[in-house]
Amino acid sequence: MSYVGYLSDLEHEPQTPVQYFLPLGDRRIHLNPWIGQSIKIDFLGEKACCACGRKANKLFNNGYCYPCFTKLAECDLCIVKPHQCHYHLGTCRDNEFAETNCMTPHFVYLALSSGVKVGLTRKSRGLARWIDQGAVQAIPIAEAPSRKAAGEMEYWISQHLPDKTDWRKMLTGKVDQVDLLEIREQIRQMLPPEFATYLLDERELYNFTYPILETLEKIKSLSFDKQESIEGRLIGVKGQYLIMDHSVLNIKKHTGYKVEVKLG
Known part of the structure; x- marks a missing residue:
């Protein structure tokens, strides 16, 4: 099975174990049935902003082009340091975003x-x-x-x-x-x-329990910034990581990367 598209965060359903899905293009790949089988992911050399879709050579903050990174409220420093929220000062980047996402319980x-x-x-x-x-x-x-x-x-x-x-x-x-x-x-x-x-x-x-066949003694994290192709046997999924028999891949970190995923 082969799928092509831009990576975005893994989706999941809180069952036992957690059920994981990889959104890719117009598909939503259910990963749990593929655990124990081979997986190959090839980076196709393109990156696109997860907010505006603009092609970019470099992405920031897990998937944003530089203009979106500097302008969008979800990329402001107060997202990672919420005690420094400045909505009440009238300097929020997007009041509508704040009212929907920040001024709520x-x-x-x-x-x-x-x-x-x-x-x-x-x-x-x-x-x-x-x-x-x-x-x-x-x-x-x-x-x-x-x-x-x-x-x-x-x-x-x-x-x-x-x-x-x-x-x-x-x-x-x-x-x-x-x-x-x-x-x-x-x-x-x-x-x-x-x-x-x-x-x-x-x-x-x-x-919570996670779909993991076996655990790695040492963790080696791979990145498409250093290699164009990653392959191995998929032995588990946890958090935002695909766990292979030799290394792990943080999917969230590669949001906006265009890839081809081959399973089985």
Whole structure:
């Protein structure tokens, strides 16, 4: 089977195990049935902006041409540093984008992918966000009325917990043995009073399993910026990574790259 198109983020459905799909052209390739079989991906030498479709020699921020990178709200620094949101200052790049994506309820959560990390996500994207990070467990600890409010709480907690995932440990399946409920309770006891009204009493842990036949002892990450063709036996999918028998490929990092995918 052969498919041609521009890469974009892996899509998934929260089943057991997680079901993964690779959007490519007008197709949505279900990857789970191909795990254990050969895969070959050839970069065809073209890149296109994921926002405007413009052809570009170089893409920024996982798939944007330079003009979009400098103008679109979703590429502003406050997306990765939400506590620095400047909507209230009247300097937002796109007020409509902010009202739809930022001035809405957000979860502050704990996730376990390699170790425990704190993060935030729009309330409507909780499950998708946790799967994108390769989390095996997650639990929301608070619901804030906006991205900025959630970002301020996340920033405070990040002084005590990491806010980054060790992607190499995540892919090798080396996960710390911790009790998320206990850690959440410790955080609740430490939080400043101004965050108290955001706290949730939810006790249910979300658990995720991934379609992985075997794990790699050492993680080697491949890139189409260094080679035009990548092939091997597909042994799993986790987060935004295709795991092959010798290396991994971050699909999100290659958004906008035109490729031909051959399966089987």
